[in-house]
Amino acid sequence: MKAAIVVFPGINRDRDMAIALEKCSGRTPRMVWHKETDLEGVDLVVIPGGFSYGDYLRCGAMAAQSPVMGAIRAHAARGGHILGVCNGFQILTEAGLLPGALLRNANLRFLSMDCHLRVERADTDFTSRYQTGAVFRSPMAHGDGNYFADDATLERLEGENHVAFRYVTLTGEPTASANRNGSARNIAGIYSANLRILGLMPHPEDLVDPLMGGTDGKPLFDGISAALSDTLAA
Amino acid sequence: MMKAVVTVMLKTGVLDPQGKAIGQALHGLGFGNVGEVRMGKVIEFELAEADPAKAKAQAEDMARKLLANTVIEGFKVEII
Amino acid sequence: MMKAVVTVMLKTGVLDPQGKAIGQALHGLGFGNVGEVRMGKVIEFELAEADPAKAKAQAEDMARKLLANTVIEGFKVEII
Amino acid sequence: MAKDVNQALAREFGLSADEYARVLDIMGRTPSLTELGIFSVMWSEHCSYKSSRVWLKTLPTTAPWVIHGPGENAGVVDIGEGLAAIFKMESHNHPSFIEPYQGAATGVGGILRDVFTMGARPIANLNALRFGDPKLPRTKRIVDGVVRGIGGYGNCVGVPTVGGEINFHPAYNGNPLVNAMTVGIAARDKIFLSAAAGIGNPVVYVGSKTGRDGIHGATMASAEFGKDSEEKRPTVQVGDPFTEKLLIEACLELMATDAIVAIQDMGAAGLTSSSVEMAGKGGVGIELDLDAVPQRETHMTAYEMMLSESQERMLIVVKPERREMAQAIFEKWDLDFAVIGHLTDTGRIVVKHNGTVEADIPLDPLAEQAPLYHRPIAETPKRPSLGPVVDTAGLGAALETLIACPDLASRSWVWDQYDSTVGGQTVKRPGASDAAIVKLEGRARALALTTDCTPRYVLADPEAGGAQAVAEAWRNITATGARPLAITDNMNFANPEKPEIMGQFAAAIRGMAAACVALDFPVVSGNVSLYNETEGRPILPTPAIGGLGVLEDAAQAVGVALTPGLDLVLVGSTAGWLGQSLWLREIAGREDGPPPPVDLAAERFNGDFVRGQILQGHVRACHDCSDGGLLVAIAEMTMAGTAGARLLPGPAGVAPHAFWFGEDQGRYILAVPDAAAVLQAAAFAGVPAIRLGESNAGDLTLPDGTTMSVAALRSANERFFRAWMDEPGQA
């Protein structure tokens, strides 16, 4: 799998993401500066977390106008895979590549802690190493992760099975208290219609090493690397 | 030279936790007669443009492209 | 019933990192005629008060006590 | 701004009559306004350390692993594998009182710059905070703002905030303490210093533009707060963490080349202190042309530009042939870059603006004749010993009260707002271990980081308290298995012109120095914050210590979380010292007696033993005993973990409440699979150790038979902050 990590000014989980991708795919991802416009030959484009443009004005708003976005749109149009995590998810929604928006956390505080995610479907290129309904742990760290979409969009996401992950309890219940940022229907991540674009708020890339407290996030990266590799590295 | 003021507010129907928190805090301070509170952003800038109509059209263009996210926000442009 | 609109802006001279970044982004989008950008907050609410002067005085009181951080921000109240 | 420069104006600028006379003497004429401004900030307490210098000099600052001690922007220690850790702590107390969010945020920004200016990538932030009485609405507002500010800045720049400490005491009502610490990593042979060199070399300004921010911040930080502090408000600066992040990346990119001769952040007193210090250290002159300074506001005067404390700016001396390349890097990151002067052989700082010379000062006397005070000292009287204190509460009730009190309540409400995992190297997050563990990217090696100080001990006995603060930092690092290397400090005290305050300062330094020597734990950087008083009410003397240790293999680190099926062993001896304990304050309602003495030899002996046991793999969890004593420490281990415990009665001869809540120093609780082996090893080493009980999958059972559910303890422990800050209707 050839992965590229897009670096916008202010992005800060680019290194975390590179480490996770390298660990799981065996290949060093290419770091792409936001002013580059060429993503030829890339299988997976990753927009990592951080504070692009300081999260000023609106999270992801300015990054969504960056020169590289043209190439990312073209990649999407070719049916290429895209993973947006945290600020990356916000940027994908701002760019209109995923529906909805991420509002300020309901309690108006930055939330940095572990959460539990339920895998809503395991038949995508991203989640094939999990089971449907499986619950895994992931760190999260954001001030604006409160997923919002109008009712019609939510119905469509649910109806077409495009919800990727939900915030749940340890035992898999999507309760209000498990949904700390206040997201609509406990949504933590969603897919595009072709299931090739995934956006999520939490940071599975920070939990791929037992030393950091676990490997719950590893199957995500193992799965996508396996799906996109000609020579199966696993 | 014109001055543009773009006001961006969450659409009705989009929950506004900041507005809600401010409302609660105002009640807590004894301002019991305050109703629903909404909070938005205002962006002010100078525009090197002589024609107010053109200035307004430009500022609206900026609002649509960057200053507001029309999925969740509406906006209003004033030229002074 | 009155409606109050409180606009809160950083005082002149106080660095406005958001305004600065927005200005750069607008230039990047080709709006080269944009000058200095300042970003502020607008807080709108209903006020159960019949007398506009009293409503204004109350909203100013709220701004001083809560809505604006008068160390770095100034505010403006409008009653509609 | 046509002010007459005279003694009255000098006084307004914070210069005494003597100091102004010295200025006249050095200049041989009446200084210009800009010159007076330069003297006043360079000779402020904040920049010149005029009250503290004589004492700071007595601290031990060397060890074979120390690369740069105090005197540089931050301390540098060798951590092996060709790497160096660069770290420092700094206060932003006064700004945080005036504007908690921005004060704390810019505090974080400032300490980050001190560290990356030396070539280090910042890998961790910590913060040591002291607030007033939680019952005051103002305290709540300050806590909320400070925590948001620290998070707002640190989260955005992408440096994990991994630890810190918080205390409450009414003595901080009008004067909270916000001390921020940054730790960075650099190659050992690529450390950047600030001494300018190379006559003719260009002096480059990079970062944000200059505005009229915080003019006279350095002198404000050196003045006591009075009623008029409200009027001083406009000096508050707004932080721009996004620009800081760009500045970090751009500086590190430039540092990977050979372009830099010297580099220095613009901190307090901005352009003045950075240019004066760079030239002064290098023994060269410097000429600045202020017309070239990137400016955010119009019609700024030379005086304003020289004294502005606008944030996110650096001054660099570059090799002339690398100027263009350097410029390209900063432009790539959308940062201002301007050549604003050059180095000269005159030994003077010359400042030009609009074609006139606004300042022309000889650098040597500016530095060498800076005031230095041997301020009078009054020793703190020793506290009479406590005498017997009867227990009226019982163990269980006291434990419940203690773990719920503001000083012991869980800080998770705070650290849940700090990104502690960004970077992907955080092995032990806040709350997981006595010192945070952050791994070095791509290596097994890790750093152990902590901040410590117990101000109530320092007040009661500044010398013992100073030693205790250093010992606790050493102990917290040791309890993870790491080897303590060095400390940074932040000396927060009240008005040094009062002999009893200066006495606290001197004694605390004495105690710290003794502990540093005994524990091989030198001071490599630090900061002094004096005049922490409001309307004559002094803060508790607070020498905050930031400790750093190294662990060769991060996998060896142990945390505090208890698991079932282990033996609990106490290392260290317990006399049952209740003087100045939290039990005495919270249960008996008294704040008196002498604080627990620190036996430095025993401290070292016990700690070396514990570290050995951890590194040999005999220990599953370890926690030092500090505030609240033994029973609180055990309760903390159960709450952090997944286990309960059953405790044996303490030794005969020590009253149960004194045994379980006394705050004797130099103690650790070890959770081990095999107590016998550890006790035997302890006996062999001559280290006092006893078995306290064992862990299980159930409740916490006290020696008097009281049984407490760990879940209930946890919710009592979690309650204070969340109820205070997040539930409506609280003060």
Ligand SMILES: Nc1ncnc2c1ncn2[C@@H]1O[C@H](COP(=O)(O)OP(=O)(O)O)[C@@H](O)[C@H]1O
């Ligand atoms: N201001 C803070 N920011 C981040 N973490 C904090 C802060 N205050 C306390 N902590 C964390 O809370 C835990 C307990 O702190 P403390 O009670 O001071 O521990 P100890 O007494 O063992 O030194 C530690 O992990 C510490 O790093």
Ligand SMILES: [Mg+2]
């Ligand atoms: Mg501590």
